[in-house]
Amino acid sequence: MKSSRKKLAANYDEFEELPPIFPISGLTKQGLAPLLDATAELLDKTPEFLLYDESEMEEEAYYGFDEEEKPFEIGRDDDATWVLSGEKLMKLF
Numbered sequence: 001m002k003s004s005r006k007k008l009a010a011n012y013d014e015f016e017e018l019p020p021i022f023p024i025s026g027l028t029k030q031g032l033a034p035l036l037d038a039t040a041e042l043l044d045k046t047p048e049f050l051l052y053d054e055s056e057m058e059e060e061a062y063y064g065f066d067e068e069e070k071p072f073e074i075g076r077d078d079d080a081t082w083v084l085s086g087e088k089l090m091k092l093f
Contacts, residue, residue, distance in 0.1 A: 020038060022034055022035040069087075071086055071088035071089060072084055072086035072088060073086050
């Protein structure tokens with residue numbers, strides 16, 4: 001762990017203007033909270049932007065759910081018998 005800190009400190013010299021650096025450890029899970037807090041703060045103050053230019057987008061795809069006609073209906077007759085009806089159901093029989 002101490003060698004990691006030395007390597008990190010040596011990399012500070014490579015930058016003219018020091019960006020935010022968050023030393024973290026996946027092993028001990030140290031430093032994750034400040035990194036997540038800074039990420040959330042940066043996302044809050046960053047304005048929305050498109051990933052692609054709208055003029056470059058040729059076609060849009062819709063992956064939503066369109067409710068189809070019900071394949072059958074269930075009802076009851078006056079004599080309490082169940083009645084199944086519907087076009088798709090009639091095609092099966």
